Amino acid sequence: MAVLRVRNLVKRFGGLVAVNGVHHEFQKGKISAVIGPNGAGKTTFFNMITGIYTPDEGEIELEDQSIVNVKPDRIAGKGVARTFQNIRLFGNMTVLENVMVGMHTHLQGGLLSSLLGLAGVRREEQTAMEDAYQLLHDLGLEAHLNENANNLSYGAQRRLEIARALAVKPKILLLDEPACGMNPRETLELTGIIRRIRQELDMTIILIEHDMKLVMEISDHILVLDHGEKIAEGTPAMIRSNPRVIEAYLGKGARRQEVAL
Numbered sequence: 395m396a397v398l399r400v401r402n403l404v405k406r407f408g409g410l411v412a413v414n415g416v417h418h419e420f421q422k423g424k425i426s427a428v429i430g431p432n433g434a435g436k437t438t439f440f441n442m443i444t445g446i447y448t449p450d451e452g453e454i455e456l457e458d459q460s461i462v463n464v465k466p467d468r469i470a471g472k473g474v475a476r477t478f479q480n481i482r483l484f485g486n487m488t489v490l491e492n493v494m495v496g497m498h499t500h501l502q503g504g505l506l507s508s509l510l511g512l513a514g515v516r517r518e519e520q521t522a523m524e525d526a527y528q529l530l531h532d533l534g535l536e537a538h539l540n541e542n543a544n545n546l547s548y549g550a551q552r553r554l555e556i557a558r559a560l561a562v563k564p565k566i567l568l569l570d571e572p573a574c575g576m577n578p579r580e581t582l583e584l585t586g587i588i589r590r591i592r593q594e595l596d597m598t599i600i601l602i603e604h605d606m607k608l609v610m611e612i613s614d615h616i617l618v619l620d621h622g623e624k625i626a627e628g629t630p631a632m633i634r635s636n637p638r639v640i641e642a643y644l645g646k647g648a649r650r651q652e653v654a655l
């Protein structure tokens with residue numbers, strides 16, 4: 395079942411067409427990757443889905459409802475959470491506080507009831523705290539609960555970003571280059587974490603990633619962009635042997651063995 399659909403999506407920056415007439419469906423509960431050479435339009439594609447950019451043409455539907463012209467915070471409220479290529483954490487807040495900020499966006503009790511210490515709100519806060527502990531445990535951050543986010547290793551900061559995105563209990567998790575800057579051990583850990591999130595939370599995950607080993611290992615389905623256009627889609631095996639994809643990565647005349655796909 396398609397949970398997110400884009401039709402004829404176009405985004406221009408002046409004379410440059412960053413995303414050019416892309417049609418695609420993302421299936422519920424699957425891990426999809428969006429790949430393509432530098433400047434292919436991947437982040438622009440994410441920025442349209444999350445409402446940061448308004449498409450110049452085309453349609454984006456979340457569970458059959460248009461989200462074009464809907465503000466980013468409303469799209470987040472509809473269940474689309476994301477992480478960014480450049481880590482965006484509250485650096486001077488603790489690991490636990492970073493996740494609690496995410497939790498508070500979907501708690502029912504308002505500020506007044508919270509200040510009055512109403513019983514229902516206290517219970518809700520307690521549950522949120524337990525959920526936060528569980529998330530941080532699942533992401534291997536339980537030893538760092540009270541450390542400032544700034545003091546974490548790069549890999550741990552990326553995992554904290556994922557924890558914070560999951561704290562809003564999204565339907566779809568968008569990860570923009572989650573393995574960027576990670577060493578091979580951290581990337582391997584991340585691979586396991588992404589798999590577990592999909593299995594245990596039945597999450598739909600869409601990731602942009604340059605690490606082809608990671609992409610080929612965890613993706614159910616891959617969308618390939620080049621110069622803003624969709625040039626291929628399919629399973630990792632199909633994408634690996636697709637001549638158009640190999641050409642996009644290495645230029646005309648390239649052979650499969652030459653590409654780390």
Ligand SMILES: Nc1ncnc2c1ncn2[C@@H]1O[C@H](COP(=O)(O)OP(=O)(O)OP(=O)(O)O)[C@@H](O)[C@H]1O
Nearest residue numbers: 407410411412430431432433434435436437438439
């Ligand atoms: N705000 C902007 N203003 C002008 N041009 C932009 C803007 N954002 C992106 N572009 C251009 O649009 C094209 C697509 O960029 P985008 O960042 O979406 O590609 P990408 O596939 O994510 O690349 P990378 O893998 O290097 O992150 C590039 O040529 C880029 O320079």
